[in-house]
Amino acid sequence: MEGDAQHTAEAVARRSYGKLVAFLAARTRDVAAAEDALSEAFASALSEWPRTGAPDNPEAWLMTVARRKLIDASRRRKTGAGAEPQLQLIAEELGASETMDIPDQRLALMFACAHPAIEESVRAPLILQVVLGLNAETIASSFLTSPAAMSKRLVRAKEKIRQAGIPFEVPGREDLPTRLSAVLDAIYAAFTEGWTDPAGTDAARRDLTGEVLFLAHLATELMPDEPEALR
Amino acid sequence: MQYLLMIYSEEGAWNRLPEAVQKEGLAAYTAYGEALRKAGAMVGANRLRDTADATTVSVTNGKTQVMDGPFAESKEQLGGYYLIEAKNLDEAISWAARCPGAAHGKVEVRPVWSM
Numbered sequence A: 001m002e003g004d005a006q007h008t009a010e011a012v013a014r015r016s017y018g019k020l021v022a023f024l025a026a027r028t029r030d031v032a033a034a035e036d037a038l039s040e041a042f043a044s045a046l047s048e049w050p051r052t053g054a055p056d057n058p059e060a061w062l063m064t065v066a067r068r069k070l071i072d073a074s075r076r077r078k079t080g081a082g083a084e085p086q087l088q089l090i091a092e093e094l095g096a097s098e099t100m101d102i103p104d105q106r107l108a109l110m111f112a113c114a115h116p117a118i119e120e121s122v123r124a125p126l127i128l129q130v131v132l133g134l135n136a137e138t139i140a141s142s143f144l145t146s147p148a149a150m151s152k153r154l155v156r157a158k159e160k161i162r163q164a165g166i167p168f169e170v171p172g173r174e175d176l177p178t179r180l181s182a183v184l185d186a187i188y189a190a191f192t193e194g195w196t197d198p199a200g201t202d203a204a205r206r207d208l209t210g211e212v213l214f215l216a217h218l219a220t221e222l223m224p225d226e227p228e229a230l231r
Numbered sequence B: 001m002q003y004l005l006m007i008y009s010e011e012g013a014w015n016r017l018p019e020a021v022q023k024e025g026l027a028a029y030t031a032y033g034e035a036l037r038k039a040g041a042m043v044g045a046n047r048l049r050d051t052a053d054a055t056t057v058s059v060t061n062g063k064t065q066v067m068d069g070p071f072a073e074s075k076e077q078l079g080g081y082y083l084i085e086a087k088n089l090d091e092a093i094s095w096a097a098r099c100p101g102a103a104h105g106k107v108e109v110r111p112v113w114s115m
Helices: A002-025 A031-052 A058-077 A083-097 A106-113 A120-132 A136-142 A147-163 A176-194 A203-222 B019-038 B089-098
Strands: B002-010 B042-047 B055-060 B063-068 B076-085 B106-111
Touching (some): A002 A120, A031 A147, A106 A120, A106 A203, A120 A136, A120 A147, A120 A176, A120 A203, A136 A147, A176 A203, B002 B089, B019 B042, B019 B076
Antiparallel strands (some): B002 B106, B055 B063
């Protein structure tokens, strides 16, 4: 039973991490807070599911718990009156989300990560972290930098998304071709880094190649149906 | 969100332009301001006098120091600004790109610290 629940949690983590982050962060643009809330939700899942059994809809369960954590964190952080309308919105959505399908905004999240206002070299690591949930250590080893340095750059980029108001949106027709190539460049960069260990002796790196392929498929799958943009 | 669009351009370049070109430039700025107002995006705007007229002030240990000139000497200086209301950075960027200052200089886009 315990193994089952853990297995379910891990499977959901792999399949849904980016989807949940994208949805949690879409309104506030606060990716770091969404990630924190989600990791707390996964921790709750790992302690509760072995006792109660995995829920029928694990994704919705995680979303509900993560949003409560998000509201708690937001209350703790700012007590000013400015926080109230936002909390109200999150709370209202919380009621609505229990039954609905969570819309997939991962592509919008990728566009935010590969925005031209984000420093180019951090775009690929950022996508790997926020869409796939890879930790800074794994990413750092692939990009041949120290975990501390990588972590600092990722924090800095997320802060920029939030404070500069970088939107979670698929760009309009006019901007789509250039912005899309930034996303694809980032995925390609991640792929190249994933292959820096061609012998496959380093388990973490070998795994990364598979993750990036998943990312590339995901991007293609979610891309708007406009062939001219893909040229 | 509010964004400050700061126009950095080479001082003195304007005065070297022929009168007809200056006139066109002014018309472009007028049209731009009009477009911002019409879209409800204009919060405030001003053109600044050259840094020859700038004075830099600092206070150290309670003593006020007043110096002639800008904070930093550089070829390109802040020549004017627009304070705009925009939905997000992309909207602010597209306003910045339409600003005539982006063609004769560079426009720095800075989000306003919200309280």
